[in-house]
Amino acid sequence: MKKLFAVLMVAVMLMSCAAVLAEAPLKIAVIGPFTGGADIYGKACKWGAEVARDEINAKGGLQIELIELDDVHDPETSINAYFTAIDQGAQMIDGTTTTGPCLAVSAQAFEDRMFMLTPSASNDGVVADKDNMYQVCFQDPQMGIIPADMIKENGMGTKVAIIYNVSDDYSTTIYQSFKAEAAKIGLEIVSETSFIEGDADYSTQVLKAKEAGADLVFLPIYYGPASLILRAAKDIGYAPVFFGVDGMDGILTLENFDTSLAEGVILLTPFSAYDTDEAVVNFVQKYTAISENGVLPNQFAADSYDAIYALYQASVNAGITGETSYQDACELLIKQFAEMEFSGLTGTMRWDETGAVNKLPAAYVIKDGSYVPYGN
Amino acid sequence: MRKMKRTTVDAIISYGIVTIAFIIAQSMINNGAMTRALKGQMIPICVYIVMAVSLNLVVGISGELSLGHAGFMSIGAFTGAIVSTWLLGAMNVQNTTVRLITALVSGGILAGAAGALIGIPVLRLRGDYLAIVTLAFGEIIRSILNCLYFSLDNGQLYVSFNSPDIPGKLIVSGPAGTKAIKTISTFPAGFVLILIALFVVLNLINSRSGRAIMASRDNRIAAEAMGVNVTKYKMMAFVTSAFLAGMAGALYGLNFSTFTAAKFKFDTSILVLVFVVLGGIGNIWGSVIAATLLTVLPELLRAFSDYRMLVYAIVLILVMLATNNPTIRSLIVRMKNSVQQKDGIHQAQGGTER
Structure with missing residues (x-):
């Protein structure tokens, strides 16, 4: 035992010497x-x-x-x-x-x-x-301004519903900048609902968006709650365009998530793992x-x-x-x-x-x- | 010379040990012998000690399970941050000590007031019901703070609910919490706060009111029959505890340039409760040690990387088992007895645990 210890100590000392020598x-x-x-x-x-x-x-x-x-x-x-x-x-x-x-x-x-x-x-x-x-x-405010402009320019939707996380600063900031930009460019927002961290049921929010006749739902939230919102929309047979921002990235890798629910979801992200670019x-x-x-x-x-x-x-x-x-x-x-x-x-x-x-x-x-x- | 009461001796020993610990830590900081990681934890340690001591007053001495203690801490933290920024911005008070003391006191007063307000309905309940209602109140406080916006413009303080559209520079910004607060908390201030908390709590326990509080805890009916106003004394313990938690919160808030209401959720209340239970319910001194060790522990366990919190939980369980082991307990009692016999104090011991 002692011998083993001694050998180990020598090895450690040698390694630390080597570490000093290298830059x-x-x-x-x-x-x-x-x-x-x-x-x-x-x-x-x-x-x-x-x-x-x-x-x-x-x-x-x-x-x-x-x-x-x-x-x-x-x-x-x-x-x-x-x-x-x-x-x-x-x-x-x-x-x-x-x-x-x-x-x-x-x-x-x-x-x-x-x-x-x-x-x-x-x-x-x-x-x-x-x-x-x-x-x-x-930065977060850009994540509200860019989607609003995009929706307006490309005519992705005319009546927009927003579901955001009021207990999260990221979500609240994007929501506020999106709303301000929408007012500026004349994009109609028909429903604004919120939830707080940890909520498990989103049927009320989705139903409100449906009743307001929204054809696009903007989701400035992370993919966790977003996955539940997609599920809730599917359950009531509501199929608008869903538009997410960078927090939506990762939804396809979520465990036990039925990826067919995310079909057609638009999201804004600077990187896609599915690109065929060599790098x-x-x-x-x-x-x-x-x-x-x-x-x-x-x-x-x-x-x-x-x-x-x-x-x-x-x-x-x-x-x-x-x-x-x-x-x-x-x-x-x-x-x-x-x-x-x-x-x-x-x-x-x-x-x-x-x-x-x-x-x-x-x-x-x-x-x-x-x-x-x-x-x- | 008159012989000092045992409680007085105990209290002096408590202050002494805390003071010695402070002197050692402070000299280590001055000599640069302390790592940055530990140095950064000094103020949080002080905060959690005060939190644990104050919660012990409610849980241990008054015998009511409160699960919303972090709520009072958050009131203190936000009040402290706003008051300190307002003093600097509107009143131009440059002296940090003055600002810190004012912030601590106002944080304590507001938290105490909230404690009184909540105590009126809550303390009429008993046992589990009370625990659940305090939990709910803690969450209500946090949810409200999550929607509040404060700003300072030309010495004018503005408040708004759920909208950041107020003039001037935001101090508190809803879910983003406080913004760019000048950090003025100091370790000596934390030490003084611990002494104050110990002084208040130990004196309260050993006073007439303290005995009334404990009597209400041990047998409510008997205490009422003896003419003790149970609700009044429970209220006294609850408000004092909230006041101290508010001061601790203010110290906490002014230690970080930014913090959010999310910090003060249910988890933090439970964490403080863990300090109290682990240190021994009703044992003030145990709370101090438990709070210190459990605050430092997660950082010490970094070597376990991803399994850190698992190891933390296992340590908690082991400590719980060890301190509740009858063999170890009787060993401690025996040791205590032999020490006391040496001092010539004979006391009927035996099953002293409640």
Whole structure:
């Protein structure tokens, strides 16, 4: 026993020597909900980041080490995770995945001068007044304005019903911006109903939309409740056009969900795993190899993959190494992000001075259990 | 020299241990010996200790199961955030200590008032019914806070329900919670708050009112027959508890630049109840230790990654089993007895557990 222990100790010492000899890797913390109700987003970000890390490390040169920390979609836990990341030597952050925790962590990171690039926290408050905070995803208000314009221009519907989650900021913000834009462009809204987190029955909301004669239902919500709404509509034989935003992405991967219900649903997302583009095919292949049960990547995964590459590109350009302190790295990255152009899976992006991203969204229709670009 | 009462000695020991723990933690922070992760948890620990101590007053001393304690915490948190921002924006009070104290006190007062309002109907109920109604009230408070919008414009405070269309800069924005609050909570302030909570609760327990509260708990009919106004004393415990929870909430709210009403849902009430039950119902000192350990534990279990909360639950079960094991319990009682005999205090012991 003692001998075994001694051998082990020697092995550990040798390994730590080897680690010192090799150049220190760039340490990027990935913070998101890997467990709990929002785990599908956190895990997607984690796996997306891992694919990017493996590709970059295989190239040689600057190596990347990920520090993966679970925050259970809770701001308090997320702050704890953030401090743990600092303790473990993180130099920059790919995160946090969800908006609520990101608002809390970004305020702390702003004080500490830690650079953050969130793949998916879409609230405009996340980047507001913080020079060290950038986004890969679209901001919520845009997710209300773009669909309203699209519906009007393409004549997808004339009478619109909205069902939104009043207890969720993401949903409420999109609802408000959609309503404001609809009023501006003269799109008629005939029914507005809401629900709160955890509701299980949506028949009232769907019935109200039907009675109001809506031919399009706008769903600025996450796919969980959306799946139940689709089921409720089917039950009463109501078949309008359903229009979702980026929160709808992932509905086809929901467990025990009858995907035929989602047939014809339109959604707005910057990424589709069903694209035949070479980069996307390559990413999907590597992603499904490491994801649980080979689940397909959603836009969160692609955003996080892009986030790691964007951080890598900026770090290489700015000459940041594993030795740079996070405060120094922060100032260097801010300069890079202000002027760099980055092209990734979710499009070619530039960032404005607030930290918000400029890229093009695309609408997809769900057809035969897969996404097809709208209009094709 | 007059010999001090045993309760006084106990109280002094409690304050002493808390003070020593604070001095050790503070010096570790000053020397940089504490990790960022632990340092960041210091204020939440203080908050949860005060929450647990105050809930123990209701659950342990007054004997009523309350499942809506997080509701009072949320009132304190939102009040604290609004008051602090208003003092800075409208009154131009730059001194953070003044702002923190005002925020804590006003958070406590509003939560206490809500406690009184809720207590009137609730405390007429008993047992399970009371538990369910407190749960409902906790949810009502949270749902209302979820729809409130507050803003500050030229020193004027605006409120609206369900609509963000109010002039000026939003302080509280419905489901998005508070926005960009200046974080002014400090660890020493948390320490002082714990001392205040301990002082209030221990003194209340050992007063005439405290004995009336416990008498009502042990036998309501007998207490009523003796002329004790049961509802009044239960109300006293309930409002005091709500007041302390409000102060804890204000400290919590001012520790994060943003927080949402969703934080104060049923889970948080249960979490605090777990602290109380695990520390021993009616055992104030146990609440302090349980709250500290269980707040730090999830971070310490990070090594288990995805199984973290599973391990956390297993630890909870093991602690419960261990503390309720008759062998271990009798061991503790025996140890207590031998210590007390050494002090020359003879007490009829035996089945002291309730």
